[in-house]
Amino acid sequence: MDTQALAAFLEVADTASFSKAAERLFLSQPAVSKRIATLEAQLGRSLFDRVGRQVTLTDAGRALLPYARRALADIEDGRRALSQLSEKVEGRLSIGTSHHIGLHRLPPVLRAYTLAYPDVDLDIQFMDSEVACEAVLAGKLELGIVTLPTQPLAHLQSRLVWPDPLSVVVAPAHPLAGLKKPELADLAEHPAVLPDEATYTHRIVTAALTRHGLTPRIRLATNYLETLKMLVMIGLGWSVLPRSMLDQDLIALPIRELALERELGVVWHEKRTLSSAALALLDQLPAP
The missing domain is CATH 3.40.190.10 (Periplasmic binding protein-like II)
Incomplete structure (x- = not known):
């Protein structure tokens, strides 16, 4: 089963939209539709009902959803675990942050980080802090550099960086x-x-x-x-x-x-392995 097809399935399920899923995946809508069609052909089941502009999961889609999330999360955990076996800090690091933090707090941190670790491919996504926390919990982002939640969120670890x-x-x-x-x-x-x-x-x-x-x-x-x-x-x-x-x-x-x-800081999923790139950025962030 193609992991790219599973990723497309999750995005369509989460957004209830092929066009929004395409935007998130930086693909065309026909490309996302093709991946879903390939996955449905492999499974022999329709995963989405398409009625007008509404896209909803079928019974088969709802049954597949938790397994698809788990499979992609396990693969990502494996990639991060393998990255720690190398002495070289490299690979992709996905971060979510707010526009305010991205403009006013992160530039000197990321400037020093990219100089120290030029082989890391930074994927920085700007979004509301609340959305970034949910994306970390869903396994879509490895780290969130955000306004910290006012109440603890299950499985979300956090560290204060900037009062x-x-x-x-x-x-x-x-x-x-x-x-x-x-x-x-x-x-x-x-x-x-x-x-x-x-x-x-x-x-x-x-x-x-x-x-x-x-x-x-x-x-x-x-x-x-x-x-x-x-x-x-x-x-x-x-x-x-x-x-x-x-x-x-x-x-x-x-x-x-x-x-x-308010408190600004970094969040990560307590049950997922952090890559060497993520651990290096945690070390780079200043102490409060």
Whole structure:
């Protein structure tokens, strides 16, 4: 059974779409369809029902799914285990990271890493931290360099790399910027622009505000912190951003009741073997 066909099967099953699976695999849609057709011919079973634009697993597809995941995970574990037998650090290393970490934290780490290990083929995928953690658990990524989950996830190991203190911020012309001693109650009187509710950062911020009895009036939410910064700068509302993003275009409000911080770090699957390339990157990451 072709592992490439199994990989295509898993992507179609996960995305419920041949076109989205093709995008993830960097293939054309006909190529993905051909791999699925080959697999169905080998098994003598139809794996997907295709009704209009909807793609759903058949009974045979649902039965195959856990075995396909296990088979590809075992093959990948074998590849990583074999890489540790060589003194040379090489091969492919798949990493998922957020745009913010990729822009503001990783460049010096990856610059030093690629100089030290030029034979490693880095596959860096940018995505939300929550998606990266799920991809590590599913075996699609070896490491995630992400905002660490607010609650432990089963089988996901993590290590803190960068403490990331947060500040409530506004534009210099915002009414809150003129207050000498802004308080939480003042925030409730003005709209906010915050990270999307599905993100770990949103959960950290709203949990802290809820503890003080404040429900923010959210005007707009987005996954990208750089976009949030722009929205604050044009006066659309207050927000909570990493202190590392502060500059002359933002005013940090000294609200004594709030001490906000998130943790940035690395995650991996506790039951999967790490390749020599992954172990070398873990060593390269700074201590907090």
